[in-house]
Amino acid sequence: MGNKHFKNHTFVICAYKESPYLEECIQSLMNQRIKSNVIITTSTPNVYIERLAEKYQIPVKINNGEKGIVQDWNFAYEQVNTDFLTIAHQDDIYLPNYLEDFLKMVKNVQKPLIYFCNYGEIRNSVEVDENKLLRVKRIMLKPLEWKKLWNNIWIRRRILSFGCAICCPSVTFNKRSIKHSPFEVKYRSDEDWQAWEKISKRKGAFVYNRKIGMRHRVHEESETSIILNDGARKKEDYEMFCKFWPSSVAKLLVKFYSNSEKSNQME
Known part of the structure; x- marks a missing residue:
């Protein structure tokens, strides 16, 4: 890699409007x-998309099939021919070290399933690397700071049983291990949590980097904010918690979890 180019990875940007x-x-x-x-x-x-693609000489692939956030992610996933891919959300930014850190960390991992990193936020054009929501997620992911636990299915399922601490756009997938998109169309707000739950059952590594590698933009027009505002999430949250807990416990966790979601909304 003397020319500083890694040909076996693709950033696929999902562009919308x-x-x-x-x-x-x-x-x-x-x-x-x-x-x-x-x-x-x-x-x-x-x-608008055409002009930016032309300016930066980026190929554009058009999804003429079924529309929707999950359908768009699935389409993006299937367009990639390299072993590794990152679905980049159009509003987010990646720090210059993102791919470099990924390569360092998966270098000696026998079977990486996904790589993901710590992240910050952008709110009202201000970089925010510390708030209540981010602190909670970092505490949840603490066990995966130990490399020895990356392959431990029980540990990662325990982490996921309390909510989704993995930031979707921070994830790089290994297509050798996960050949087809893990996102299910029936989910609209928990499609990422559902995917991690599905992948968590497989043998292989959840490679976690505690360093911040990207920043996720929180704004009123974002898909997450729209979903939170229309209340679509609680039903899916309950369904997800039921994958780990009895229904009575799942109901309690949904109440707690819905309060924490308010952090995603703009002040």
Whole structure:
């Protein structure tokens, strides 16, 4: 890798309509210390996306099939031919060390399933690396700071049994281990938690990097904020908790979990 280019990884940007943050996301991928492939997928092709793709010489693949956030992620996943892929959300940014850190950490791992890193947020254009929600997630993931526990199925399922601490856009998938997209269309708000739960049953490593490698943008137009505002999440939260707990415990956890979700909403 003397030329600082890793050809076996792809950043696939899911672009939707005309996000004012898309160019910043593209630039963060272009500014990686170690370069890799970048493609854009969209189910809403438009001149804005076309112009940015042309400016940065990025191929665009159009989803003419079923529409929706999960369908778009599934389409993105299937467009990638490299062994490793990261679904980059158009509003988020990746720090220059993201791919470099990924390569260092999976280098000697026999069978990585997913790699994911610590993350910060962007709120009202301000970088936020410390708040209540982030602290809770970091505490939940603490056991995975020990490399010896990366392959421990019981540990990662215990972590997931209390909620989704893994930030979806921070995840790099190993397509050798997970050939097809793990996201299920029936989920609209917990599609990421559902995917980690599904993958957690497999033999292999959940490789966790405690260093911040990307920042997730929280704003009123984001899909997460829209879902939280229409109350669609509680039903799915209950279904997810029932994968780990008896229904009576699941109901209690949903109440607690819904309060913590308020942190995702804009002040």
